[in-house]
Amino acid sequence: MKLTEYEKKMLQGEYGQIRAKALDYLVQFGEAFGAEKLVDISYSHYPAEMAIYDGFCEDVEQYANQNIQVVVPTTSSTLCCDIEDPSLTNCPSELFFLQEKTKHAFPKMGILETFTCTPQQIGFVPPMGSYISSVESSAIIYFNSVLGARTNRGGLFTRYSSITGKYPAMGYLLDQNRSPSCYCELTLSPNDLSRIDQWSILGYLIGEYAQDQVPFIHSSNKPKPTMSQIVSLGAAMATSGSVTLFHWNGITPEAIQYDTSSLKDLPYVQISKKEMLETRAKFTVVNENQPIDFVVLGCPHATLSMIQHVATKMEGKTIHENVTFWICTNRMTKLQSSHLGFTQTLERAGIRLIADTCPVESHMRSNICSRFGVPFPCYQTMASNSLKMLHYSKNLLGVKPVLLSTDQCIESAVIGKRVSMDWKEDNYNESI
């Protein structure tokens, strides 16, 4: 790999041994994939360093104590609890104390305490064409596809990019790897794509087909997805597959480069309402009127608009006494929600607005429950509008999944039972 004089000096330790080691890892990584050079990144979304994984909080504490700082704007991903109020998720105190190390370490390193899977919803929107380094598969696919920024599926090496400002020029950073490699034709009506859960199902089906390819999506209808819908679409694609980038004519910025007729020779799949309903059935294993004890919205983290919608619907009502209802979001949105009075309305209704985390990243996994003496599973049946949440919770939290629309989740929470699953539009118009 060809290095600049500055990079060579960094590798030789002129900017400290920690940076030298970090750059050495990035060079090894780039050489494994035949990268010819490193590029400068302009933004990084840093790993969660969650307490549920052994040694990670200690690592970041040690890193911070060596006075190492990030060199590009850096946001941080989710933790294993709401760090301001761990009682909201019943987080075991020992786990919370461990997780707190992260809270102290990140500011020392210059990392912003955003603790979210959706940094794009709080203003971190890197410009088209910019090189970035990011964890969190739903944010990665959004950055690449919706914004046209460039990142691979980042992991722990995002640490090294944050403190060196470098990443190997490879994968989705390069023009030649961003072309469509499979084609998805949608035969869906506007009614099939009017709700978040429907966008989530569509993403899951595309991800199952595309796996690690770059799908080009075509629909004769021209849907105009909201923020939550397009985020749900990408999150699900990166759950059933490892899709990092997709193109959709009229929706994503790079799609215009491709002539639709010339893509017809690519591997091809057609997706209709039939496949959508089959997938929904796989993730809805509880019959109508059967009890539901856990309702989760906010995977990926909820927008202020979604919170407003739930608060408005729940004004003067309460959820069933056997139901726990979480809305997961980021701390900035939670602050806005409290400022506008939505949090208080939700609390009166018995709903918990939780920042920094989500059920899958919490202590509720079987191995963490057994470590802290928490009975497993914590809940029997989870209703959500997110296939990403249900896909992971089925195995990790041992719950029976129930995929519902946003409004059906709310209505099920009120009566404590699964409501009827029609396919009609929710009474929810996302404004922001």
Added chain:
Amino acid sequence: MKVFKGKRIVKGSAQLDTISAPCLLCPHSFSFLGDIDSHSGKIIRIDSPCKDMHISQQILAFTASKGSSSGCVILSSLAKEGKGPVAIITLQPADYNLVEGAILGEIPFLAEIDPQFFKEIQTGMQITIQGNTCTLLEKEQ
């Protein structure tokens, strides 16, 4: 002897150019978040033929890496605890996220293996990875 060619993405520990171990073959794509217990290395995916098997001391083979970017964290965490696989083989090109975990855990990674591998190898067969190839001795067939 049967030889299957692949592309060695991660060499692994310097002492380990040749790795011999039983294969744990998952004939499906694999997500380290959700498909495996991150503390014990036991496969927990409900619909996997490898459910309840442990990846430790095995050469883990699967078609493609998918899912959450926590995959890298879980792989390197398992390696740190000595519960990771001794090597990884995939049919599809290597996933950047998982390769990060393999570099940190010094786990050899052989990607783009000859598709014949998934037809001829079964879980439990002793296989050997050397350089860009994976070998099955005749007596193991």
